[in-house]
Amino acid sequence: MTAMPSPVRDPGLARLERDLASAEFDSGVDAGLWRLVSLDWPVLVVAITAGDDRELGMRLDVDGYPVTAPAGQPWDLARNTPLSVQRWPTGRTAETVFHRDWSPQNGNAPYLACDRRGLMAHPNWAGERPERAWNPNRTITFYLAEIHRELGNARLPDGHQ
Template identity: 40%
Template sequence: MRERWRLLRIDWPTACIAVRARDGIEWGFKFLLDGYPARLPNGRPCDIASGQPLAPDKWPKGVGRFAAVFNPAWNPGALYLPCDRLALPGHDQWRTELPHLIWPPVRGIIHYLEILHELLGSHAYHSPVRATA
């Protein structure tokens, strides 16, 4: 989709999708999609090559809202978003405070990917420090 993301693999009920950040780095996300599209997905950062969960110290970094969403200390198996099945329970206030981020089954996974792309494209996202040669 305009090179914002690309499908890596599907092994139902999971799908791995890479989302491009503003610095050109692709970040992998593994989605649990059982019950899709009626049931909210569950997403977490994963290794693009293997699909295995990323270690918490390898998650994308940033500040503000970005840091709250990508917070493995909260739950290393989920992102802290109103469209994630593990994050929404217990956050009823999100339905009125953040209605645009609540899971709309008619939009499908595109909704979740657009939120991730927006976050990874924001100035709150910090590019990883790369070792110099």
């Protein structure tokens, strides 16, 4: 009798789990910058703290991680659905990142060089903004830190978590 081959584990999942268990990720959790809500490969759901100390849910498609950038969208954690545009963050840079005239046509993606859809729409960003652009050496913590930075002065409308 031959043994059944064990299923091959996705290397992206293995890398993501390592990154989520890292001291770098944990330091953001400990500082109250973000928290892990769930991981159901290839979907990662996190909550990121905005400037008003309220949480913005984000659903990230991490298929292809880390070679491919995460593809994020604001997420209603209570309903487990996309967050309505009316409940997106407002104030200063938040409105340029959660771009009401660009993001909805692009999977509600943040308008950033670390996001898959942002990079697909603007391939020049990788060369023009390398310090903010995703590359395969980045970790999920980099992505979360970029979103958190843009939410630093943001307010979340009433009805948020």
